[in-house]
Amino acid sequence: MDEGGGRQTPHRPRAAVVLTGSELVTGVIADANGPWLAHELTALGFEVAQLLVVGDRPDDLAAALRQCADAGCVLVVxxxxxGPTADDLTGEVVARFAGLELEFDEALRERIAEIVARFPRIDHDPDARDAGVRKQALVPRGAVVLDPVGTAPGLVVSPDGGPLVVVLPGPPRELTGMWPTALASGPMKVLLADVPAAAGRQLRYYGLSEAEVAATLRALELERDLSPVEVTTCLRRSELEVDLRPQPGGEDAAEWLAAELAARHAALLISADGTSTDELLARALLGRGWTVATAESCTGGLLAGRLVDRPGSSAYVLGGIVSYSNGAKTSLLGVPAEMIDTYGAVSPEVARAMADGARTALGADVGIGITGVAGPEGGTPAKPVGYVCLCATTASGVVVARDRRIPGNRADVRDRSVDAGMHLLLRAVTG
Amino acid sequence: MDEGGGRQTPHRPRAAVVLTGSELVTGVIADANGPWLAHELTALGFEVAQLLVVGDRPDDLAAALRQCADAGCVLVVxxxxxGPTADDLTGEVVARFAGLELEFDEALRERIAEIVARFPRIDHDPDARDAGVRKQALVPRGAVVLDPVGTAPGLVVSPDGGPLVVVLPGPPRELTGMWPTALASGPMKVLLADVPAAAGRQLRYYGLSEAEVAATLRALELERDLSPVEVTTCLRRSELEVDLRPQPGGEDAAEWLAAELAARHAALLISADGTSTDELLARALLGRGWTVATAESCTGGLLAGRLVDRPGSSAYVLGGIVSYSNGAKTSLLGVPAEMIDTYGAVSPEVARAMADGARTALGADVGIGITGVAGPEGGTPAKPVGYVCLCATTASGVVVARDRRIPGNRADVRDRSVDAGMHLLLRAVTG
Known part of the structure; x- marks a missing residue:
């Protein structure tokens, strides 16, 4: 395996992901399979060398497979x-790449025909359908066939001397559904036996900057050799996620580093085991047997939507009120019209009255109010675009409030306000 | 330009996108720049050959650039x-790829230092900061420097005989902000002068299947040669988007095809010019001077959130009620408790009462009610997971209702319910 001269220590077996589809190279849709597979492969202990998106062009797909082999990959997914149509060419191209003949598999054809027959189709062209099914039943000699999750079977192909190729369908549900079967296939099991466990760690912070983590890492490097741990930081949902991935033999260093990072920024730590704020909040509400209600202005229902994202959330989410207009704030949440006149609809006072109003209107234990200027219009010097007031109150008398200017465009302001709301709720419930 | 032997007609100049970042190859985050750039490049008239995601490893980045050149690309973005840190290596690797020396640009260093000084940093390490700024001021000889949008400058590099390389920063806001400057640079203008206009067309349908479009295309191919038009279909937000991209000289065929597709599935057509349902609904509400209010159960506020996505939506969105509990349906929306007992919380009757209740509670012209079983729990044989009832009513007496079983998991059911709600509202307002 040639891993290239520039890398300091050759480490983990390399894998690559190749995604095909004309709609992906024209930007019509964003691919979701790549990040999913990259995450799975990393968790299995591979180093992902590249993700490659190509259109439905056989030469480009063939070139992509060669590139993966050239990059020293032992696995390509x-x-x-x-699919059944002429521009669905992956099986054929992979067979050619592997130097294997395509063979017709009559039992597979019958299985696919059976599945296809279950779908009522408006496309009443039996000849075209049969031709499509026959095409899908062509299998590179010696390949393992993975049972269809939708209508298309997957493949595990072992070229002589080249990387193992796992061929999966494009629809995300079919791909994720077929993945366990692919992992359980004979050739994958043989390959995985030689992949060292990943032993990754993830810490989550709210309110910590990448620069602070970088400074801490520089200080820690003076105490211990951290080169066998790859550290990646990434802001997601306003939280800084710090990923630690040890190379084989670096597990102790990763453990030590995780403990140090957790201790040195303890006040801003959400979790040291990757648990999300949403999960922590759900646990806290269920633990106390509390219910929650929302009152939203600038976030327009997105905080309520985030709360009910979680299956089983009906146990603690009673509902919410989207009071986009001032009239709705008064009539539905009981925010006094004079308060809005005096302090403005975007004010800490109104946010608190909204929180109390949501609690009262829905009979909940915890309420949260969010009001802000999402933009692009509506900003003033005193209350510019991005100025958001949040307040969470509980029936037991806890009040947690925050007002701040959130940077970014309209969508950013709203998303970050929802993030801030989740954190405020967590503090109100656990505080 | 070698476009490979397997493609029938060599057409448009090819471009490629190379995305770097360890967090992208480990699946920590999904890249957003790739689809954005692919869409821009396609709109400019390029054929996007590939999107390549690699980690922060110089050899992998260098190999990616070579792959793009091998694929016959005239442009790589x-x-x-x-960034300022040691693993930010794009400038250096691109210079080596182009065979150009890196030169220190003192004026650029001053400009970056000035910008960096504006950011209050917790990281009080002036030496490290200065070293970072100096590194960012290294420019391949002869390259065009693109002014920083954040702190990092971009580059346009012209290798001798190789593809033009446009080097942009990773943060999406910086990348999209710098793109117009990159397009206006001398070397890009020269390149773009030789790119034929894209002249793409997009049709949107709701309720049409890919199989139906495929059948129509087969029928139309008997009438006219459609080979100079690339047709891509893609389901997004429950709508089937049909993209038509003509090769140079295929513009007439694309026009004809767009007109035929629009006429043959007119009943399900949303727009023949790419206009979205959200935009059509906003226009219709503004046109009539109507206001809208929502009542949501299973979608938990996401429909309200979708409505206020659009800047200026406060002109027609009054607000909404998330009535996740039955108590909230009765107390806030006036849905009679007996109705819920008799028909169930998920029923066409309750959906209609919710729509009326939202209208009344908020004093709106149009109301919509959504109630359904999002799952994974709560399904019954009569009302399985995915069963959703929607109803839109207007003060003028229009009632548009729908109940159906939506396939997919919890997130799918909720997202598709929101899509269905937007369509129902559009019908209620325009019907």
Whole structure:
């Protein structure tokens, strides 16, 4: 395996992901399979060398497979191009790449025909359908066939001397559904036996900057050699996620580093085991047997939507009120019209009255109010675009409030306000 | 330009996108720049050959650039790796790829230092900061420097005989902000002068299947040669988007095809010019001077959130009620408790009462009610997971209702319910 001269220590076996589809190279849709597979492969202990998106063009797909081999990959996972139509060419191209003949598999044809027959189709062209099914039943000699989750079977192909190729369908549900079967296939099991466990760690912070983590890492490097741990930081949902991935032999260093990072920024730590704020809040509400209600202005229902994202949330979410207009704030949440006149609809006072109003209107234990200027219009010097007031109150008398200017465009302000609301709720419930 | 032997007609100049970042190859986050750039490049008239995601490893980045050149690309756009730290290596690797020396640009260093000084940093390490700024001021000889949008400058590099390389920063806001400057640079203008206009067309349908479009295309191919038009279909937000991209000389065929597709599935057509349902609904509400209010159960506020996505939506969105509990349906929306007992909380009757209740509670012209079983729990044989009832009513007496079983998991059911709600509102307002 040639891993290239520039890398300091050759480490983990490399894998690559190849995603096909014309709609992906024209930007019509964003691919979701790549990040999913990259995460799975990393968790299995591979180093992901590259993710490659190509259109439905056989030469480009063939070139992509060669590139993965050239990058020293022992595994290539492909997604897409397994359908019944002429531009679905992955099976054929992979067979050619592997130097294997395509063979017709009559038992597979019958299985696919059976599945296809279950779908009532408006497309009443039996000849075209049969031709499509026959095409899908062509299998590179010696390949393992993975049972269809939708209509298309997957493949595990072992080229002589090249990387193992796992061929999966493009629809995300079919791909994720077929993945366990692919992992359980004979050739994958043999390959995985030689992959060292990943032993990754993830810490989550709210309110910590990448620069602060970088400074802490520089200080810690003076105490211990951290080169066998790859550290990645990433802001997601306003939280800084710090990913630690040890190379084989670096597990102790990763453990030590995780403990140090957790201790040195303890006040801003959400979790040291990757648990999300949403999960922590759900646990806290269920633990106390509390219910929650929302009152939202600038976030327009997105905080309520985030709360009910979680299956089983009906146990603690009673509902909410989207009071986009001032009239709704008064009539539905009981915010006094004089308060709005005196302090403005976007004010800490109104946010608190909204929180109390939501609690009262829905009979909840915890209420949260969010009001802000999402933009692009409506800003003033005193209350510019991005100025958001949040307040969470509980029936037991806890009040947690925050007002701040959130940077970014309209969508950013709203998303970050929802994030801030989740954190405020967590503090109100656990505080 | 070698476009490979397997493609029938060599057409448009090819471009590629290279995205760098360890967090992208580990699946920590999904890249957003790739689809954005692919869409821009396609709109400019390029054929996007590939999108390549690699980690922060110089050899992998160098190999990616070579792959793009091998694929016959005349343009490569890179994203990421322009920061001040040691693993930000794009400038250096691109210079080596282009065979150009890196030169220190003192004026640029001053400009970056000025910008960096404006950011209050917790990281009080002036030496490290200065070293970072100096690194960012290294420019391949002869390259065009693109002014920083954040702190990192971009580059336009013209290798001798190789593809033009546009080097952009990774943060999406910086990348999209710098793109117009990149397009206006001398070398890009020269390149773009030779790119034929894209002249793409997009049709949107709601309730049409890909199989139906495929059948129509087969029928139309008997009438006219459609090979100079690339047709891509893609389901997004429950709508089937049909993209038509003509090769140079295929513009007439694309026009004809767009007109035929629009006429043959007119009943399900949303728009023949790419206009979205959200935009059509906003226009219709503004046109009539109507206001809207929502009552949501299973979608938990996401429909209200979708409505206020659009800047200026406060002109027609009054607000909404998330009545996740039955008590909230009765107390806030006036849904009679007996109705819930008789028909169940998920029923066409309750959906209609919710729509009326939202209208009344908020004093709106149009109301919508959504109630359904999002799952994974709560399904019954009569009302399985995915069963959703929607109803939109207007003060003028229009009632548009729908109940159906929506396939997919909890998130799918909720997202598709929101899509269905937007369509129902559009029908109620325009019907």
């Amino acid at each position: 492909t997604s897409g191009g397994l | 890179t994203s990421g790796g322009l």
